[in-house]
Amino acid sequence: MFFKSQKTFHPTHPVQKAFNERQVDMVVSTLCPESIVDDEAYVSMIFAANPRLTVASRSTLSRAVTSRFKRHQLRVRTSLKDLDVCHVNSDMWTSTANDACGSFVVSFISSGWELETCVLRCCIVEGRHTALAIAAFLLQIARDFGLSSKIGVVRTDGASNCVAAGVVLGDVGGRQDLEAGHVEEADGLAMGLEIGGDCGGAAAVRGGAAASAAASTTARGSSSLDGADAAHGVAGGGAAPEFDSDDDEGGAGDDLPDVGSDREDGAGGGGAAGQS
Amino acid sequence: MSTGGEHESAAATDVRADAFCAEIPAALHGGAWLAGGATSASSLTWQHARCATHTLQLSVRAGLSIPLVRTILAKVRLVSKLCRKSTNFQREMSVAVDVEEAGAAVRDGRERIPAAKLVSRLIVDCPTRWGSTLAMVRRFLRVGPAVPSALSTYYHYTALSRGKLRVECPNRHELAALSEMVDFLKLVAYASTSIGAETILTSTMEETLYWYVRQEGAPSSGDSDALSALKRTVLRDMHTRREAERRGGPNPNWFGIRVAAVLLNPFDKCSSFGNEVSTAAIARATAFAIIRWMMAKDHAAGAEDAPGLVRDAGAPSVKRRRTFEGRMRSFCAPERAAAAGAEASGAGGAGAGRARPFGAGSLATRTLEQEWGAYLALPVDPNSDVPVLDWWRDHERFFPRVALGARYLLAIPATSVTSERVFSKAGRTISNLRARMTGPNAEKFIVLHDEMTRRRRVERAQAARE
Numbered sequence: 224m225f226f227k228s229q230k231t232f233h234p235t236h237p238v239q240k241a242f243n244e245r246q247v248d249m250v251v252s253t254l255c256p257e258s259i260v261d262d263e264a265y266v267s268m269i270f271a272a273n274p275r276l277t278v279a280s281r282s283t284l285s286r287a288v289t290s291r292f293k294r295h296q297l298r299v300r301t302s303l304k305d306l307d308v309c310h311v312n313s314d315m316w317t318s319t320a321n322d323a324c325g326s327f328v329v330s331f332i333s334s335g336w337e338l339e340t341c342v343l344r345c346c347i348v349e350g351r352h353t354a355l356a357i358a359a360f361l362l363q364i365a366r367d368f369g370l371s372s373k374i375g376v377v378r379t380d381g382a383s384n385c386v387a388a389g390v391v392l393g394d395v396g397g398r399q400d401l402e403a404g405h406v407e408e409a410d411g412l413a414m415g416l417e418i419g420g421d422c423g424g425a426a427a428v429r430g431g432a433a434a435s436a437a438a439s440t441t442a443r444g445s446s447s448l449d450g451a452d453a454a455h456g457v458a459g460g461g462a463a464p465e466f467d468s469d470d471d472e473g474g475a476g477d478d479l480p481d482v483g484s485d486r487e488d489g490a491g492g493g494g495a496a497g498q499s
Numbered sequence: 500m501s502t503g504g505e506h507e508s509a510a511a512t513d514v515r516a517d518a519f520c521a522e523i524p525a526a527l528h529g530g531a532w533l534a535g536g537a538t539s540a541s542s543l544t545w546q547h548a549r550c551a552t553h554t555l556q557l558s559v560r561a562g563l564s565i566p567l568v569r570t571i572l573a574k575v576r577l578v579s580k581l582c583r584k585s586t587n588f589q590r591e592m593s594v595a596v597d598v599e600e601a602g603a604a605v606r607d608g609r610e611r612i613p614a615a616k617l618v619s620r621l622i623v624d625c626p627t628r629w630g631s632t633l634a635m636v637r638r639f640l641r642v643g644p645a646v647p648s649a650l651s652t653y654y655h656y657t658a659l660s661r662g663k664l665r666v667e668c669p670n671r672h673e674l675a676a677l678s679e680m681v682d683f684l685k686l687v688a689y690a691s692t693s694i695g696a697e698t699i700l701t702s703t704m705e706e707t708l709y710w711y712v713r714q715e716g717a718p719s720s721g722d723s724d725a726l727s728a729l730k731r732t733v734l735r736d737m738h739t740r741r742e743a744e745r746r747g748g749p750n751p752n753w754f755g756i757r758v759a760a761v762l763l764n765p766f767d768k769c770s771s772f773g774n775e776v777s778t779a780a781i782a783r784a785t786a787f788a789i790i791r792w793m794m795a796k797d798h799a800a801g802a803e804d805a806p807g808l809v810r811d812a813g814a815p816s817v818k819r820r821r822t823f824e825g826r827m828r829s830f831c832a833p834e835r836a837a838a839a840g841a842e843a844s845g846a847g848g849a850g851a852g853r854a855r856p857f858g859a860g861s862l863a864t865r866t867l868e869q870e871w872g873a874y875l876a877l878p879v880d881p882n883s884d885v886p887v888l889d890w891w892r893d894h895e896r897f898f899p900r901v902a903l904g905a906r907y908l909l910a911i912p913a914t915s916v917t918s919e920r921v922f923s924k925a926g927r928t929i930s931n932l933r934a935r936m937t938g939p940n941a942e943k944f945i946v947l948h949d950e951m952t953r954r955r956r957v958e959r960a961q962a963a964r965e
């Protein structure tokens with residue numbers, strides 16, 4: 224080939240190494256396909272800039288992306304280890320390839336009082352997006368990252384399956400707290416609810432009843448059948464519709480998956496400035 | 500932990516995500532977690548909450564669908580659709596806008612804007628997104644005066660085929676009502692944008708936004724029928740949704756957390772929640788519960804050394820733009836001052852905290868209640884532009900226990916917008932052309948891209964600070 228006539232950099236040469244990093248940066252930043260490194264125009268552009276550089280192959284590039292991803296995850300893990308509490312927001316989405324994805328984004332306040340947000344996972348959730356599937360998805364990731372007992376609030380959209388998942392998660396959280404022996408605080412919170420009870424104590428009781436009803440439904444299912452499929456079947460057939468009918472507004476947000484427009488055209492320049 | 504162990508755990512995440520169903524956490528199996536079912540009302544972990552933006556959008560859409568407003572919007576939409584469909588009408592529009600501009604330029608005695616720079620195309624909205632409806636109406640109002648003449652010229656030259664309706668322009672009253680409605684919707688849109696931001700604290704906004712919209716958007720006597728109907732519907736809907744949460748909602752704990760967050764914002768700490776006594780009590784009780792819970796966690800971890808580690812604030816002296824946050828601060832100001840006095844006198848033993856600014860001197864011995872009282876009694880300047888987190892960085896050493904609560908409550912995101920953004924990224928990664936991109940592969944790109952944009956934003960912010 225025409226540029227082989229000149230001596231290329233050794234792979235460990237600092238210039239070449241810096242270039243490799245930049246290449247990964249570019250692919251990640253522009254989200255362009257990795258196949259760009261096979262493109263003649265791209266290769267000739269690099270050659271024009273510095274004939275001694277070697278463009279990585281596709282497989283090398285994807286290996287580099289993988290190793291960077293692993294490094295990033297390790298870093299995140301260590302930074303999450305010292306945390307007391309963090310909060311999650313999550314959503315479900317279906318890609319054009321028909322893969323159902325779930326996201327898991329944590330936000331927390333670092334020791335230096337900075338608000339930090341970080342996408343931990345964005346991965347495929349198999350099966351139907353039932354309440355139990357969503358709850359299991361969230362619990363699983365939290366356990367992976369050692370956050371099981373550190374998650375404070377889970378924020379999702381108002382879809383009925385997410386709301387039902389919230390009830391399941393609340394139960395799991397309650398059990399965790401019970402095991403950890405944080406019972407006295409529990410009294411404090413219960414007291415708070417009693418104070419508020421003058422306006423709607425009955426409703427609060429109703430909420431509790433609904434929770435335990437759902438719990439018993441799911442429990443029956445998973446004891447008679449076993450495994451994940453059973454849980455799915457039950458959640459799809461029993462728990463989710465029950466919540467649909469129980470909650471008067473929970474499902475209303477379901478058909479409005481995107482709030483993007485609020486951001487984009489809402490307040491024009493002023494709004495955009497507020498974010499950046 | 501050894502490095503080997505860390506590598507192992509990193510490898511664990513590489514397991515295909517779809518395998519997780521096979522190993523749903525033990526907690527979900529065998530109904531063991533049922534034992535805790537009764538205690539669900541007392542937990543502070545895994546509390547579910549709904550996205551505030553989604554909820555707000557439901558309220559606004561309820562308002563936009565009342566007949567009075569809907570008929571006006573339908574007219575605007577028809578004209579806009581005609582503009583998108585018919586090149587003839589588009590041409591008429593650009594001519595009419597140009598003529599209109601010529602008249603306006605003469606009237607105001609200014610230079611005329613060249614025709615190429617004038618906007619004459621209308622936007623059609625997407626009915627599920629109220630933001631786009633607002634954009635449609637704003638664009639319509641911008642070119643509004645030109646529409647009637649453009650329509651009449653268009654229909655002068657165009658024969659209507661049978662069955663086709665003649666598109667009507669909203670009349671003068673309706674246009675006036677529209678421009679009033681835009682002002683109200685802009686207010687809500689601005690609030691909605693702020694609450695979806697990632698870089699500022701949003702947890703306290705969910706509650707303050709409610710009061711803000713309620714006050715600023717309250718129906719006044721000068722409103723047209725359509726506007727006051729719109730305002731009433733939106734506010735009633737917001738109220739109903741908040742009431743549902745207050746009465747237990749799907750998650751009985753949530754309302755407490757929602758209102759407690761407001762107290763931990765030093766600039767809103769004396770909010771009276773519209774004089775709802777029970778709400779204030781819930782907020783206080785929940786804040787205490789959370790602080791105790793965090794203290795217990797801290798004890799368990801044992802890692803927390805003296806809570807005096809205070810980094811230098813770094814003094815970001817740049818003039819910050821007045822954000823929604825700032826606006827709400829000044830909006831809450833008068834009642835805060837009044838409430839501060841009431842609170843301080845009611846706080847009993849903590850009242851002494853007012854004489855000595857931080858209740859200092861008794862740092863080690865005072866109870867949590869005293870510390871809380873001192874925190875509430877500490878005067879703050881409602882007009883200061885100090886970000887909440889900077890305030891807490893400076894004051895953590897004075898209120899170490901309350902600060903723990905702030906760490907919990909202030910970090911809560913008010914919306915799930917971050918997740919939505921992740922998926923907008925995912926949509927670009929897994930595009931039609933790359934549909935064979937599988938989940939784990941796409942995940943790497945999405946996570947890394949997100950990390951990169953955040954890092955860049957931080958670097959930009961630092962550069963701006965220097």
